[in-house]
Amino acid sequence: MSLLGPVEIRDLARRLDIRPTKKLGQNFVIDAGTVRRIVRTAELRPDDVVIEVGPGLGSLTLALLPEVRSVVAVEIDPVLAAQLPATVAEHAPGLADRLTVVLADAMRVLPEELPEERPTALVANLPYNVSVPVVLHLLEVLPSLRNVLIMVQSEVADRLAAAPGSKVYGIPSVKAAWYAAVRRAGPVGRTVFWPVPNVDSGLVAMTRRRPPATGASREEVFAVVDAAFAQRRKTLRAALASWAGTAAAAESALRAAGIDPSRRGEQLTVDDFARIAENRV
Template structure:
C-alpha cells in the first residue's frame, strides 16, 4: 500500500466552519487584515484546490505559505503529500502541530512548520519542495511568490490563491490591459495561467474582494548574458511610464541616447513600441544588449 493509499484510509478529518471557529476561539485569535488572515472554512474548496494543483499522485513535498489554522494543510496531507508550512504568526505556528496531530494523526510525521516571514525566508529553512500550494496573504502575494521562485529552484510547479485582480496581472500576456511588472517578472520563472475563481463565502471572515487561483509551471528563463537583476531593472524601467514608447521609458535606464538606440537595435526591439507590448524574451534581450555593450 502506498503512502497515498494509507493516508486516504486513515483520514485526515478536514476543517469545517465549526472547527475553524473553535480552533480560533481556543487560541483567542481574531483574524487581522494586517496579515491578510482569511481562513478557508469549506472542505470542498480545499479539496478542489489540491485537485487543481495537479500534484504527482505518488506524493510530493509541498511548500505552503500562510497555513493559518491548517485547512489546506490537512487536504494536502490527505492526498499523501509532505507539507512544509511557512507561518509568520507565532501563535498559529505554535498551534499547528497539535492541530495536525489531532485531525491527521497518521500523517503528522509528514508535516513541518517553519515560523518565518515568507518574504524573507531562506532556502535552507524550507528544504527542496517540488510544488507550492498556498492561500497567499493577499497584501504581499506577488513579492512572496517571486521570492519563493528565486530562492527555491526545486519548485517545479504550483497553485496559489490570490486576489482576483492580482491573478489577472500575474497571468496576463503581453499586450493585454493587465500586463505589467508582476506579469513580466513571473514569466521569467514560469508559465503562468488563471486556474479558476474562488467565492467569498468560503472564507472566515469573508474578504471584500474576489479571489482567484493561479497555476505556474517552471521553465528555463530566456537565454541572455545579463543577470536576473539586470533583466528586472529593464522591466521596472519599461513600466514606469506606461504611456510612453520604450525608447522614452528607458531614458533613465540608459541616459545616453545613442547608447540606448544601440541597445534597442542590438536587441531587435522597435523603439516605437510601448513596454506592455514586450515579452520576457524582449526584456532579456534588452538587458543582454546593454550588458554586452558595457563590455
Template sequence: MNLLGAAQIRALATALDLKPSKSLGQNFVIDSNVCTKIVRIAGVTSDDIALEIGPGLGSLTLALMNSAASVIAVEIDSRLATQLPITVAEHADEPEKLTVIHRDALTLQELPMQPTVLVANLPYNVSVPVLLHLLEKFPTIRTGVVMVQAEVADRLAGKPGTKEYGIPSVKAAWWAEVKAAGSISRSVFWPAPNVDSKLVSFTRRPTPGDEDLRKKTFAIIDGAFAQRRKMLRSALSSLYGSSRAAEAVLLRAGIDPTLRGEALEISSFCAIAHAEPDN
C-alpha cells in the same frame, strides 16, 4: 483524515483568542471542498513535497496531507505556527508528515526538504513578492497553484498587449508559465474579504539566463512599466542616460523604440539586457 469546516475554524480561532489580522492578510478558508479542489488542481501526488505559505488554521494543510508525501508549512504568526501541529495531530492519520516553520516567507533562504510543488492561499498584501521569491530561491518547485486577489491573478497570468500585463506578468515568466486556474467565492473565507479571489497555476521552465542577466532584465522591466504609457525609448531614458542612448540599445536588440513595455515578452526584455553597452 478529517478536514476542517466553518464551525471548527471558528472554534479554533476562539480558543486561541484570535482576531484575524488585516496587516498579515489573514482570511481563513472555511470550506473543505475548496481546499480539496485546490489540491486536485495542483496535481499533488504521493511523491510530492508540498510547500504551503500562510497555512493559518490548517484547512488547506490537512487537504495537502491527504495527497502529498510531506508538507512544509511556513507561518509568520507564532500563535498559528504553534497551534498547527496540534490541529494536525488531532485530525490527520500521519501527522509526522508535517513540518512547520515559524518565519516570514520573504526571508526564506533554505528549507529542511526540497519542495516540489507550491500550494498556498498567499497573504494578499505580499502575494507577488512571495511568489517571485520562492520561484527564485527554490528551483526544485516544479509546479504550483496559489490563491491571490483577483486583480493580482489577472496580472500574473496577463499576456502581452493586454491592460493586465505588467511587472508581475513578465517577472513571473522568467521562471514559469503562469495560467488562470479558476475563481473562488468570497463566501468560503472567514472573515469574508472585500476583494474577489482567483487561483493561478504555474509550471516551471528553464530560465532565459543567469542571475546577472536576470538582475539586468528586471531593472529594464521596472523601467519599462514605471510609466507604462510611454514609448520604450522614453521610459528607459533614465536607465540609459537619455532617450537617444535608450533608442540605440533598443535598436541593437532588434526592438522598435516606439513600442511600449506591454508589447514585449520576457525574451525581448532579455534581448535588451544583452544589447546593453557593457555586453
C-alpha cells in the same frame, strides 16, 4: 481524516484568541470543498514535497497531507505556527509525521531554514498584500519548485497570468514569466473565507521552465522591466532613458535588440526584455 469547516475554524480561533488581521492578510478558508478543489487542481504527485505559505488554522494543510510525501508549512504568526501540529494530530493523527512547521516570513525565508529535502511544489492561499513578492521570492530561492498553485486576489491572478498586449500586463506578468508558464486556474468566491474579504479570489497555476537564454542576469533583466513599466504611457525610448543613461542610449539598445523604440513595455515578452538587457552599452 476530517477537514475543517466553519464551526471548527471559528472554535479554533476563539480558543486561541485569534482575531484575523488585514495586516497579515488573514482570511481563513472555511469551505472543505474549496481546499479539495485546490489540491485537485495542483495535480500533486505522491512523492511531492509541498511548501505551504500562511497555513493559518490548517484548512489546506489537512487536505494536502494525504496526497504528498510531506508538507512544509511556513507561518509568520507564532500562535498559529504553534497550534498547527496539534490540529493535524487531532484531525489526521496518522499523517502528523508528514508535517514540518517553519516559523518565518515567507518573503525572506531561505533554503537553509527549510528541511533538507527541497520542496517540489508550492500550494498556498497567499495573503493578498504580499502574494506577488512571496511567489517571486520562492521561485528564485527554491529552484527545486516544479509546480505552483496559489490562491490570490482575483485582480492579482489576472496580472500574473496576463499576456503581452493585455491592459493588466505588467511587472508581475513579466517577472513570473521569467520562471514559469503561468495560467488562470479558476475563480474562487469570497464567501469561502472567514472573515469574508471585499474582493473575489482566483487560482493561478505555474509550471517551471527555463528562463530566457540570455547573457544578461536576472537582476539586469528585471531592472529593464521595472524601468519600462515605471512610466507606462511613454515609449520605450523615453521610459528606458534613465536606465540606459540617455534616450539615445536606450534607442541604441532597443534597436540592437530588434525592438522598435516607439513601442511600449506592455507589448513586449520576457524574451524581448532579456534581449534589451543584453544589448545595453
